[in-house]
Amino acid sequence: MGRIVTIIGTRPEIIKMAPVVKAIDELPHEHILVHSGQHYDLEMDRVFFRDMKLREPDVQLELKEQPPHLQVARTVMQAASVASKADLVVVHGDTNTTLAGALLGNKLGKPVAHVEAGIRSFDRTMPEEVNRIITDQVSRVLLTPTETARRNLENEDVRLGVHVVGNSIIDAIMQNSDIAAKSSKIIKRLKLGGSRFGVLTLHRAENVDAPDRLKRVLQAMEAVASRHALTVVFPIHPRTEKAAKQFGLSSLLKVPGLKVIPPTGYLDMLELERNASLVFTDSGGLQEEACFFHVPCVTLRENTERPETLDIGANVLAGTDPRRILEAADKQKDARREWPNPFGDGTTGRQIAQIVAKFFG
Structure with missing residues (x-):
């Protein structure tokens, strides 16, 4: 043995x-x-x-x-x-x-x-x-x-x-998405039922530890929420919350259309992603999960190690420039959600x- x-x-x-x-x-x-x-x-x-x-x-x-x-x-x-x-x-x-x-x-x-x-x-x-x-x-x-x-x-x-x-993220989703749908109450708790909403996650050092980049992303979310008439749900990473306070950006966490919530468990996060209209993220895993759920993704980076998501139209790269993020959101909201799962x-x-x-x- x-x-x-x-x-x-x-x-x-x-x-x-x-x-x-x-x-x-x-x-x-x-x-x-x-x-x-x-x-x-x-x-x-x-x-x-x-x-x-x-x-x-x-x-x-x-x-x-x-x-x-x-x-x-x-x-x-x-x-x-x-x-x-x-x-x-x-x-x-x-x-x-x-x-x-x-x-x-x-x-x-x-x-x-x-x-x-x-x-x-x-x-x-x-x-x-x-x-x-x-x-x-x-x-x-x-x-x-x-x-x-x-x-x-x-x-x-x-x-x-x-x-x-x-x-193996596909294994995890397939084993847990039905459980999440039955047990998670997050959609009801956040009063999102029947409404269009986006999901934002942001945790990478290059975005969070740079005040200009963090500021631009948060400003972009206010613009996205306004243009597309949706609430952007932001389960905030402790590192991101700490950085926002340190850089004097806490007011941008309270802008109209941005709903900041504490970090969620996996099942709640699955439900948020599955029901979202758009996902904005710098996370590799969320690019994969959004792709599986056929939810268009905007990646807040200049590159990705998941190029398959770009090739099939499930994802676009936008960096942290508000104009590019808005353009990417415009493009992705009309994306045909029929791409295959490459994972x-x-x-x-x-x-x-x-x-x-x-x-x-």
Whole structure:
């Protein structure tokens, strides 16, 4: 019997890895789940574990709010004892936890499996892009969500151990959207029933930590709400709320048409997305979820590692310029919502478990 150590740390990782963890749990191998707590708010993380019906982690690390280099270093140090006994280390995505887990496995001489390998924005000023590239280079098993991601790896001369398995976010949506529709009360609670509304999420450092960019996005939301006669619901990330106060922009959180609410759990967020007319985001996961729900998306960035969404018309890039955001909203509100889902059929978790099983022979 082998020993598998899966390391996750952020709420998007909890969502995307829940189907994978559950599938690996069914294998006849010991499976140790490590949670780094990279987002610092363990209570909020527990909400996501509960919503995803994911078991409690076997190992809970103790990361405090700190710079990225210390997040990586302390994750490596705190997870070293459990990873040293692994036969396979599994990581997901592009976070500091991902990088730490991959480097730790590599330095311990343990094979690493990377879920969501090969996606690229081709912008190395993004910390996540650097994390992805390094993680892919030290991984033995590379589990890509799309053919585009596989080709990216091929172009980097990474060909061995690559498997196209789809994106586990589709598993998560398919397993939880009906539950969300029945159990979530957020549409009623926010009095959105029968009305058109948009959803905004904003959390990336390049947008939140730059006062001019944050100001432009919030100003654009007021204009979008006015032009399209819709309410823009904004589940505000703690980092974003803190930055708005720090930069003297709190008044822009109270403009007409913008409804700022506390962070939501996964099921409530699914319901908001599913019922929205438009999604505005700098999140990769929301680009994928909006695509699945056939809700047009405007991405508040200059690039995306989900080019498939652009190719099929589900998404447009707008950056943070209010004029471009308005133009993108004009275009997307009339988008034909008949695009195909490019991210798989909801069997990614099972496929990954089968590949892991074969890895152990």
